Amino acid sequence: MRLVRATAAMLLALAALLPATPSWGQAPVFWDSKERLPKPDLGAMPRLRFLTTTDFPPFNFLDGNGRLSGLHVDLARAICAELGLAAKCEMQALPWDELQGALAAGEGEAIIAGIAVTAETRGTYAFSRPYLQFPARFMMGRTGALSEPLSDKIRGKRVGVIAGSDHESVLRSYFPAATVVPLPTQEALYGELKASKIDAAFGDGMRFAFWLAGADASGCCRFAGGPYLAPDQLGRGLAIAAPAGRPDLAQAFDYALHEIAVKGTFAELYLRYFPVSFF
Secondary structure, eight states: OOOOOOSHHHHHHHHTTOOSOOOTTOOOOOSOTTOOOOOOOOTTOSOEEEEEOSEETTTEEEOTTSOEESHHHHHHHHHHHHTTOGGGEEEEEOOGGGHHHHHHTTSOSEEOSOOOOOTTGGGTEEEOOOSBOOOEEEEEESTTOOOSOHHHHTTTOEEEEETTSHHHHHHHHHOTTSEEEEESSHHHHHHHHHTTSSSEEEEEHHHHHHHHHSTTTTTOEEEEEEEEOOHHHHOOOBOOEEETTOHHHHHHHHHHHHHHHHTTHHHHHHHHHOSSOOO
16 A cells, blocks of 8 residues: 554543444444535536546456446545536546656546655645545454453553564554564464464554455454554555645545545445455
8 A cells, every 4th residue: 555552541542533433344434424514616627537546456446347446436436426526527547656747737636546645745735634544453363352442451462563564663652561573474464363373463454354354364363452543653544635736626525525424425335345344
């Protein structure tokens, strides 16, 4: 991906950021249903073209028939519908390194492809609010998996994590009572957990969800506790990028994303592509 808690007080601060109660099949909620955003009037726009790539499954990819598909494609269409621009909605796939130039040249109105929201990119783009974030999660054996609060329950447990990763930093900062077991690869992490050589694994919830749903996991394990969001360390999630000079477009996307969320459309799309929820 291109986006690529020690004391009780710290854990409470982290928990306050959680967007949803964790559930095997529940979609996250990032929007306040009571919030009212102004509806934009974009009727004069001749088109609304989203630029994306084909190499970021399940967000954007080519299906078996060579058609552009994925969560981003379906989400872009839903945004167009909310803005009354369904008939003017377009998608164009380009190589990753051509997206910025194409947007600057007016070949599209927005990029929906996982551009990281950072201080540097904010100088180039006007971003919508995040519509999806990527929490850290614990995985444990299916029997005996711990529940929240984990701050004390994890004490002395051997917790595997990818060595040198941002997730290792989060684990050491927020769960110092755990016995951290750095491992070299994702495959090693899964293997140690399946073999019960570690009590838990800690890492990217989305990656874990795909593994849990796959044959390799063989139903051995499940999520435990969480989800945990640490934006300063793990990124601020996915947002739509409009040109820096078009904050009005970013605000229009906020309106559409809010409506899509409160109507349940985003939950439907999310669970279509992530049947094992990472929240």
